[in-house]
Amino acid sequence: MRNFTLYLAVAVCLVASKLSAQETFEAKAHAIADKIENITKDEKAALKIELEAVNKELEAGTITKAQADEKKMKLAETHSRNIETRVAEAQVDLKELIRQKVEGKIKDAKEQMTMRFNWNRNDSVKKNRGEARTTSQFVFAAGVNNLITDKAVAHSDYRYWGSHFYEWGFTSNTRLFKNDNLLHLKYGFSVMYNNLRPTGNRLFVANGDQTNLETSAVNLHDSRFRSVYVTAPIHLEFDFTKAKTNAEGKTLFRTHESVRFGIGGYAGFRVKSKQILKFSEDGHDVTIKEKGGFNTEDFIYGVSTYLGYGETSLYVKYDLNPLFKDNAIKQNNISLGIRFDLN
Structure with missing residues (x-):
């Protein structure tokens, strides 16, 4: 779901240790995007398991259909609130990241690589590759x-x-x-x-x-x-x-x-x-x-x-x-x- 710019293998070897200590704006932003996506997946998966448990209770006759529907509604509301709360926390992280970027406190991938080594070597590779x-x-x-x-x-x-x-x-x-x-x-x-x-x-x-x-x-x-x-x-x-x-x-x-x-x-x-x-x-x-x-x-x-x-x-x-x-x-x-x- 994302197209990361590929750098020369030799350049990566030279700067990998330094880049790992200072993540780029793009890397952090995509990490937050992945976090938001995973939150939704996790909550939906948990809800599915709990709904199946309610269906088993209904099949076993331990609860009525009305009780099952009420349980399902409460479970859906609970996980909906969980998604909203957890996504809101990730949004705060993203807003802070954008603020740091605007204020120049964090560099993007190109800026970091420019400071690390001769950018022209990487740029020559970029010019020979297009996007999907x-x-x-x-x-x-x-x-x-x-x-x-x-x-x-x-x-x-x-x-x-x-x-x-x-x-x-x-x-x-x-x-x-x-x-x-x-x-x-x-x-x-x-x-x-x-x-x-x-x-x-x-x-x-x-x-x-x-x-x-x-x-x-x-x-x-x-x-x-x-x-x-x-x-x-x-x-x-x-x-x-x-x-x-x-x-x-x-x-x-x-x-x-x-x-x-x-x-x-x-x-x-x-x-x-x-x-x-x-x-x-x-x-x-x-x-x-x-x-x-x-x-x-x-x-x-x-x-x-x-x-x-x-x-x-x-x-x-x-x-x-x-x-x-x-x-x-x-x-x-x-x-x-x-x-x-x-x-």
Whole structure:
């Protein structure tokens, strides 16, 4: 699922001991991606075993079908929470890694090898090798999040910097034409976390089929509403990385090395919604987590685009359907942030 750049064997022998002590940005990022993937696999495998045990109890007649269904539901919820908690920890690691990269505290593979030995030797090999027609990437994006009301974000009921989004997933990138590197089809799956923080000491309250912002009876330290979605994004990508010709005259194609522009959309379903409230009561810090539908749409679809250079892009996504399905005033989610496609 990843295409690592192969270095000259002799170069690896010369610097292996030093590189092992200082991992590259790419190596650490892919390690976190593997960790996230393994978390999902582990929890699903554990859930499967536990569900089989419940089925055996049902077959043996020690529990009723209703009891079995209840057990299965609780097990599914438990492992879903486990995935969310463990993935959140990995996301923290990834955010810290990206911060270190932006601040120049960690080097990428090319920068490390440049400091270790003559880069021209390795570059000559790279020029004689292209990528497969289909490559894969780990995608991570983060930024600010808000709702568009009456076709505008101005005078929003939600904090501009306090409301944010995260997204992670895996994509495949296929070159559409055999002998031209410009057009690519990019597709895969993503998990989106959209967070909103209301202004003015308010919280969401579901009143029948309407979900309204109401002033809290207590002084809130934090009021946050989160919706989590699993989506299938698809983009037409224009990659301006130039093709090269090796010593034998063969045309070589590579990606994510120049200006890239993608336009497309996504569709998926809501996994859950949750409101988190924090306040003080009788000298104690209190945190309340309210889970429920809050009259939000169960399905999501929208448009998205990104523009950047190399593996880093400016990213915008916009939901075409409103957040709350029956509210009198329609409000659509919009997000703006930075996106990393780790090839």
